[in-house]
Amino acid sequence: MNNGKFVEKDILIIGAGMAGCVSAMSLHRDFNIALVEKVTDTDCYLAETLIASGKRIFNELNLRDWLLTERCQQTYRLSDGSVSYWGANAPVYTDALRNPEGENWILNKTDFLDELRNHTERFSAPLLKGTVHTLDYAHGYWNVAIKLNDETIQWYKAKFIIDASGRSAVAARKIGIKRIIEDKLICISAVVNNPTANQLCKNFSDENGWWFVCPLNSAKLQLSYYTDADLIHKNLTGKAEQFRAFIHANRTFNERIGNVDPDSFQFLGTKAANTARLEQFCGNGWCAVGDAAMCFDPLSSQGSFKAMATAMQLTALLKEVNFITTEKKQHEVVFQELFREQMEKIWSHYKNHQAYYYQIEKQSSNVFWKRRSLG
Numbered sequence: 607m608n609n610g611k612f613v614e615k616d617i618l619i620i621g622a623g624m625a626g627c628v629s630a631m632s633l634h635r636d637f638n639i640a641l642v643e644k645v646t647d648t649d650c651y652l653a654e655t656l657i658a659s660g661k662r663i664f665n666e667l668n669l670r671d672w673l674l675t676e677r678c679q680q681t682y683r684l685s686d687g688s689v690s691y692w693g694a695n696a697p698v699y700t701d702a703l704r705n706p707e708g709e710n711w712i713l714n715k716t717d718f719l720d721e722l723r724n725h726t727e728r729f730s731a732p733l734l735k736g737t738v739h740t741l742d743y744a745h746g747y748w749n750v751a752i753k754l755n756d757e758t759i760q761w762y763k764a765k766f767i768i769d770a771s772g773r774s775a776v777a778a779r780k781i782g783i784k785r786i787i788e789d790k791l792i793c794i795s796a797v798v799n800n801p802t803a804n805q806l807c808k809n810f811s812d813e814n815g816w817w818f819v820c821p822l823n824s825a826k827l828q829l830s831y832y833t834d835a836d837l838i839h840k841n842l843t844g845k846a847e848q849f850r851a852f853i854h855a856n857r858t859f860n861e862r863i864g865n866v867d868p869d870s871f872q873f874l875g876t877k878a879a880n881t882a883r884l885e886q887f888c889g890n891g892w893c894a895v896g897d898a899a900m901c902f903d904p905l906s907s908q909g910s911f912k913a914m915a916t917a918m919q920l921t922a923l924l925k926e927v928n929f930i931t932t933e934k935k936q937h938e939v940v941f942q943e944l945f946r947e948q949m950e951k952i953w954s955h956y957k958n959h960q961a962y963y964y965q966i967e968k969q970s971s972n973v974f975w976k977r978r979s980l981g
Contacts, residue, residue: 611761615640616930618750618764619731620738621771623719624913625896627726629768631667632921634730637930640762641731642738642752643723644771652797652874653820653828654715655685655807656910658707663914672725681718683823684709691810691862693966699806712807712820713910734760738776741767743891746935765930769894770917773901778884778894788881789977790834791903794842794849795874800827801864809905812858813972814838818904819863829853829863832879832904834974846873879904881960887949888942895920900953903960912952919948 615638619626622643630641664673672678687701688710702709727733739751739759750762769777775785800821808819815833822828831852841848850871853859883900887893896913923945924930929937964978 612749612763613640613760614638615762615764617766617768617924618642618748618762619768619770620777621769621896621898622723622726622733623770623772623896624722624910625898625917626768626770627719627722627730628663628667628914628917629770629895629921630726630731631669631729632918633924636925636928639731640734640764641726642734642736644737644774644776652714652716653822654713654910655820655907656682656711656713657907658702658705658710660711660911660914661707663918666918669725678718678721680714681721682711682713685712685807686805686821688807688809690808692963693968710907712822714822736760738780741777741780743781746891748891765891766924767892768920769892769898770896770913772897773878773882775884775894775898777892778898781889781892783889783894784885786883786885788883790836791832791879791881792835792843792876793830793832793879793904794876795828795830796846796849796853797822797826797828797870797872797874798866799870800825801866808862810858810862811967811969812856813969814974816905816967817859817862827863828874829859830904834977837974843876846871849873883953886946888945890938893920893945899949900956902956905963906956906959908956916949916952920945923948 617633617637617639619629619639619641622641626641630639633639664670687699689697689699691697723733734752736752736754739753741748741750746765748764748767750764750767752760752762754760767777769775771777779785805821805824807821810817814837815831817829817831819827819829839848842852850868853866854868881901881903884894887899895916897909899916902908902912923941927937927941927944929935929941964975967975969975
């Protein structure tokens with residue numbers, strides 16, 4: 607039991623990724639908040655696509671000038687477009703000319719998030735570096751113990767918790783909310799020299815999964831292979847030599863991308879990429895956003911945007927149905943109903959979208975594709 611002093615907050619945001627930072631920037635003028643950043647980041651990606659619609663959210667948060675600062679501009683670049691071989695051998699090209707919102711962005715995810723956290727801390731909310739040790743809800747308040755990087759414990763008392771901790775869903779799991787995992791999709795990634803001058807993102811399928819290849823700059827590519835964990839040898843997921851040999855022997859990859867220089871190979875590792883969701887998205891005194899609430903198949907290219915969009919929808923609802931600073935607890939029931947409805951609509955739309963795109967691909971005789979077939 608805590609014998610020390612509590613730091614009191616209206617809202618404690620667990621996780622300082624896209625969803626957490628956007629939540630903090632949107633809420634800090636209306637509520638007394640704090641933002642908790644986990645100690646380590648195991649994300650193996652260097653690059654991630656942010657669809658052009660994300661610009662609307664940045665503009666709504668008045669981040670246009672920040673995005674144009676020299677430091678921030680070093681963490682992203684505008685995409686030249688993409689080419690997809692999906693459901694047919696003929697390539698399908700997309701570019702900004704066909705998108706009224708302009709270019710997609712290619713983020714250096716780690717560096718971009720570092721800059722976003724720094725900006726959030728300077729202008730929106732204190733950033734507490736640590737992990738959730740314990741949390742307990744009683745009499746309308748959360749008592750939360752945060753273990754700091756120096757192993758000391760800081761106690762917080764909060765009226766509301768936002769779980770924005772990504773796939774780990776730290777707060778929801780500690781509360782006891784079940785996570786429903788729908789498939790076994792994983793992603794194995796590496797960085798290689800670009801064998802061509804082509805700067806388009808590419809995605810294409812093979813018999814056991816699909817590839818996404820993204821230019822980091824004019825000289826380097828990040829390549830990612832998506833398959834089910836039980837369909838490949840476990841050595842591929844953890845050994846650079848095995849994955850390099852797999853790429854070299856993959857006929858589809860070499861047809862679409864070209865021969866990769868073996869001396870340029872940088873193995874990034876393997877991470878979960880499955881579709882998953884919480885059995886419930888909110889409850890008394892808490893809710894979840896971003897990947898903590900639901901994880902999308904990377905084929906959708908919606909991960910970062912979904913994190914931002916669910917955070918913005920949440921914060922708009924918290925301001926509209928304010929049960930936190932008004933002490934009108936009956937409003938929390940209204941909030942939960944509306945938030946649950948919003949999130950279920952997002953999930954339903956995603957599932958329809960996912961099913962549609964997997965049915966386009968004509969490889970249903972193979973196990974990976976059979977698992978995703980409506981038949």
